[in-house]
Amino acid sequence: MSVCDDARLGFSDIWPAMIAAMPFGLLFGALAAGKGLSPLEVFAMSALVFAGGAQFAAVEMWASPTPVLALIFSTLLINSRHVLMSASLAPKLGGFSTGQKLAGLYYMADENWALAEKRARLRALTPAYWFGMIVPFVAGWLAMSMVGALVGAALGDPRRFGADFAFTAIFIALTAAFWKGRVTAWTVAAAGIASALTYKLAGPPWHVLAGALSGLAAAWIAAGAEPHRTAATEAER
């Protein structure tokens, strides 16, 4: 497959997620402007941090004077999941040069990472496919957060259009793509319950860490309780 075709494939896989992220970009820009961030600062945050969840949490916490350390710590916690994500993706980046890895991973987000994992299960992950996903995805996020910052509160409440639920729906659909039977069922149950409980009891951003680690623990336990399947899986390798 040519580089161009492969990049186009990346675009055709990412665009539903890109569209789903657009209302959030607008909302993020509008909320940030409401907290007194200048359009330039909004643009810098979207371009340099590029992490929706962490950016929303940061804008929520933004105050005067700026709580610099608290903002950085919250960002680190929410994005700690990226360590697991990039560790899982790293062995699949064989076709990337070191520079392509370091540049490409700068814009690794939940959506393009999940699509890359999905692609790697079928076919080798290529730089063309990866950059075909992230260039339009990042451009969309930047454009929408800028428009949001400029247009501000005129947008109204995205809940009216159910737009806030689009991310939930996308993540559920992506989870289905990773389904591997019983072990996944335990993973999803543990991650969901632990995350929701932690969210209620401790609040964000702890729910992501607690949910992800509980899901991993559940997979570990469920896989151990199933020696035959593990042996069979090993034999296939």
Next chain:
Amino acid sequence: MSFDPLNLAAILGMAVVTYLTRIAGLALADRLTLSPRAQAAFDAIPPAVLIAVIAPSALATGWPETIAAAITALAATRLPLLGVVAVGVASVVALRMVA
């Protein structure tokens, strides 16, 4: 249009820690030799993270969101990505009207 020095410091700090989490896996993955059980846990990373991110929205917001999430999960077994999103958004709008 301008940069407040403290705001700039916060944004740059957020950018640095975020990038570190994104490249940390490159250093980690080479050192990992996994048992079958650890491999199963590793394979569970994608669904565990995705569900942990959305669980508050799906389970701790209200019954319309919880039921819509269940409908979305059902749709995810048969439809492509955009179809799943359409079903999810449509059902949450409908259920919120009833609620």
